[in-house]
Amino acid sequence: MPLKQKPTGKLISFEGSEGCGKSTQIALLAAHLLKTGRDVITTREPGGTEIGEQIRNIIVHNSKGDEMCAETELLLFAASRAQLVREVIAPALLAGQYVLSDRYLDSSTVYQGIARNLAPDPVSHINRFAVGNVMPDITVVIDVPTEVSLQRLKQRVTDVPDRMERENVDFYNKVREGYLLLAKNMPERVILVDGTHSTTAVAQTIWEHVQLRIG
Numbered sequence: 001m002p003l004k005q006k007p008t009g010k011l012i013s014f015e016g017s018e019g020c021g022k023s024t025q026i027a028l029l030a031a032h033l034l035k036t037g038r039d040v041i042t043t044r045e046p047g048g049t050e051i052g053e054q055i056r057n058i059i060v061h062n063s064k065g066d067e068m069c070a071e072t073e074l075l076l077f078a079a080s081r082a083q084l085v086r087e088v089i090a091p092a093l094l095a096g097q098y099v100l101s102d103r104y105l106d107s108s109t110v111y112q113g114i115a116r117n118l119a120p121d122p123v124s125h126i127n128r129f130a131v132g133n134v135m136p137d138i139t140v141v142i143d144v145p146t147e148v149s150l151q152r153l154k155q156r157v158t159d160v161p162d163r164m165e166r167e168n169v170d171f172y173n174k175v176r177e178g179y180l181l182l183a184k185n186m187p188e189r190v191i192l193v194d195g196t197h198s199t200t201a202v203a204q205t206i207w208e209h210v211q212l213r214i215g
């Protein structure tokens with residue numbers, strides 16, 4: 001297990017479809033936490049370590065990417081996460097830091113499990129194996145309708161879309177439904193936020209929830 005003692009830090013993961021506004025909200029929450037005297041680091045998945053970034057490259061940009069089967073994809077995401085947990089997240093939590101993670105294990109549950117239709121049991125076992133006992137204290141799911149997500153993605157993509165971004169509407173509908181289900185099934189951990197509101201309003205809602213849960 002990566003954590004042998006109870007950490008004093010907190011892990012807050014951010015989840016949602018492409019273009020939901022995760023990175024903006026992570027930056028805003030980080031600034032808020034810093035202002036209130038907390039020590040904060042941010043990480044992203046896949047990637048966040050040298051090994052993880054190499055894995056990210058295989059997943060996202062490999063020229064044979066479209067031939068990658070869902071099982072390989074799941075294992076690569078898990079491999080990147082396993083490295084990130086042991087190299088960055090667990091040490092930071094033990095040092096009392098707030099870790100804001102751009103995606104974490106729920107992305108695999110939703111993208112590989114629900115959208116790619118892999119069976120739930122192996123997905124959750126592999127997820128657990130990768131993270132050990134390092135589970136998020138809070139998970140913020142930013143929900144936007146698929147049309148909004150795709151519209152924002154179109155504006156963002158300046159070059160060739162990567163292999164995840166080439167997926168169709170049906171795939172992104174499943175991703176959205178997957179996150180809504182997650183929020184419904186795990187209300188003690190997951191905060192569901194409406195991402196169609198203004199950036200400031202979304203940030204305020206997230207801040208209120210975080211304060212409520214961690215004081």
Ligand code: TYD
Binds near residue numbers: 105108
């Ligand atoms: P990224 O460019 O980081 O997209 P985003 O800004 O939306 O987070 O690419 C990550 C892609 O990988 C994104 O489409 C979600 C997907 N993904 C999975 O399918 N499973 C996972 O476990 C993770 C972490 C990401």
